[in-house]
Amino acid sequence: MSTNNTLFRPFSLKSLNIKNRIVMAPMTRSFSPNGVPTADVAAYYRKRAEGEVGLILSEGTVINRVSSSNDANIPHFYGTEALAGWQNVINGVHAAGGAMGPQIWHMGIMDNHHSGWVPSQPFEGPSGLNRPGNTNGNTMTDADIADTIAAFGRAAADAKRLGFDCVEIHGAHGYLIDQFFWDGTNQRTDIYGGKTLPERSRFAVEVIKEVRKQVGEDFAIIIRLSQWKPADYNNLLAKTPQELEAWLNPMADAGVDIFHCSQRRFWETDFEGSDLNFAGWAKKVTGKATITVGSVGLDGEFLAAFGGASSNPSSLDELLRRMNRGDFDLVAVGRPLLADPHWVQKIRDNRTEQLKGFSKEALAQLV
Numbered sequence: 119m120s121t122n123n124t125l126f127r128p129f130s131l132k133s134l135n136i137k138n139r140i141v142m143a144p145m146t147r148s149f150s151p152n153g154v155p156t157a158d159v160a161a162y163y164r165k166r167a168e169g170e171v172g173l174i175l176s177e178g179t180v181i182n183r184v185s186s187s188n189d190a191n192i193p194h195f196y197g198t199e200a201l202a203g204w205q206n207v208i209n210g211v212h213a214a215g216g217a218m219g220p221q222i223w224h225m226g227i228m229d230n231h232h233s234g235w236v237p238s239q240p241f242e243g244p245s246g247l248n249r250p251g252n253t254n255g256n257t258m259t260d261a262d263i264a265d266t267i268a269a270f271g272r273a274a275a276d277a278k279r280l281g282f283d284c285v286e287i288h289g290a291h292g293y294l295i296d297q298f299f300w301d302g303t304n305q306r307t308d309i310y311g312g313k314t315l316p317e318r319s320r321f322a323v324e325v326i327k328e329v330r331k332q333v334g335e336d337f338a339i340i341i342r343l344s345q346w347k348p349a350d351y352n353n354l355l356a357k358t359p360q361e362l363e364a365w366l367n368p369m370a371d372a373g374v375d376i377f378h379c380s381q382r383r384f385w386e387t388d389f390e391g392s393d394l395n396f397a398g399w400a401k402k403v404t405g406k407a408t409i410t411v412g413s414v415g416l417d418g419e420f421l422a423a424f425g426g427a428s429s430n431p432s433s434l435d436e437l438l439r440r441m442n443r444g445d446f447d448l449v450a451v452g453r454p455l456l457a458d459p460h461w462v463q464k465i466r467d468n469r470t471e472q473l474k475g476f477s478k479e480a481l482a483q484l485v
């Protein structure tokens with residue numbers, strides 16, 4: 119099976135034109151003091167473009183709500199200084215022949231950060247909960263919800279204005295949008311709550327519609343989703359293919375071009391009777407392009423890595439088998455690209471003996 123033929127085909131969708139199928143997964147680095155991406159951050163992304171990553175997705179970057187972040191060093195995607203920082207980032211990436219989209223983010227209800235920093239207003243979410251039984255903030259009012267939707271739209275408009283190639287909405291991993299999806303954190307009795315997943319998806323659908331309205335028809339919109347939550351790794355928001363279809367299609371109709379299907383291990387399946395993974399199912403039920411992710415090229419998953427576990431390089435054969443079958447369009451790679459800007463070139467040139475794997479020490483600096 120040829121890695122080159124499979125992973126090194128170009129891909130085009132609306133505003134997005136990329137030279138290969140490899141996407142740098144969004145990874146929070148917390149190197150942006152007071153929310154402003156520095157020259158070091160710009161250099162870090164530029165190196166990935168020079169290293170021939172097809173599409174770079176930025177670390178999560180927060181929208182303009184007072185309590186959208188729990189960490190003073192996570193970049194903002196609003197305000198003159200932060201947007202000037204992002205302008206440097208995208209200019210550098212484009213100068214090196216790359217393509218990039220910011221991952222726009224509102225964290226929702228969080229635990230307090232270990233640094234002790236807290237936003238000047240309480241965290242906010244659908245029901246004040248970040249996991250069942252744990253309240254650490256306010257329940258959003260209608261006005262909060264409307265302003266948050268508008269803030270997502272403004273961030274997307276700014277992404278387009280600065281020259282980014284696409285935008286990704288962070289709808290995964292237990293953060294704000296996902297807190298609306300999950301009945302464990304959404305106990306609202308108004309139109310943003312409800313017994314069914316499609317009812318609890320109304321907030322996401324309204325965010326997507328606003329983003330689409332702000333960027334126009336020709337700008338590519340990605341949404342990142344996960345079935346799992348940090349509070350419940352085995353959670354399935356959609357328990358059957360039918361529920362998956364009922365969850366995703368309203369988002370596709372609202373304007374999503376690409377579903378970024380977050381898994382910890384890309385080879386795992388959600389529904390019995392098929393070996394399709396989340397991205398495979400999402401493509402099958404929506405007909406939209408999808409991105410797979412999760413331990414590509416590594417033998418250990420990323421949450422264990424936060425606990426200090428190291429991962430070694432592993433074969434891409436299973437990934438290529440699925441991709442050659444047409445299960446998904448793009449492949450996101452996280453830790454290997456965090457640790458090594460030249461990962462793509464090593465894969466392309468079959469220099470497997472030079473692959474580094476991943477250890478926690480890589481998190482300490484931007485290389």
Ligand SMILES: Cc1cc2nc3c(=O)[nH]c(=O)nc-3n(C[C@H](O)[C@H](O)[C@H](O)COP(=O)(O)O)c2cc1C
Pocket residue numbers: 143144145146147177178221288290291342380381382411412413414416419420423450451452453454481
């Ligand atoms: C240091 C680190 C920070 C991350 N931050 C984000 C983030 O900001 N947004 C997001 O959607 N996922 C985030 N993730 C998850 C990655 O995007 C990716 O899904 C995960 O690492 C699995 O891919 P991998 O096995 O190739 O590393 C992060 C992962 C790591 C290792």
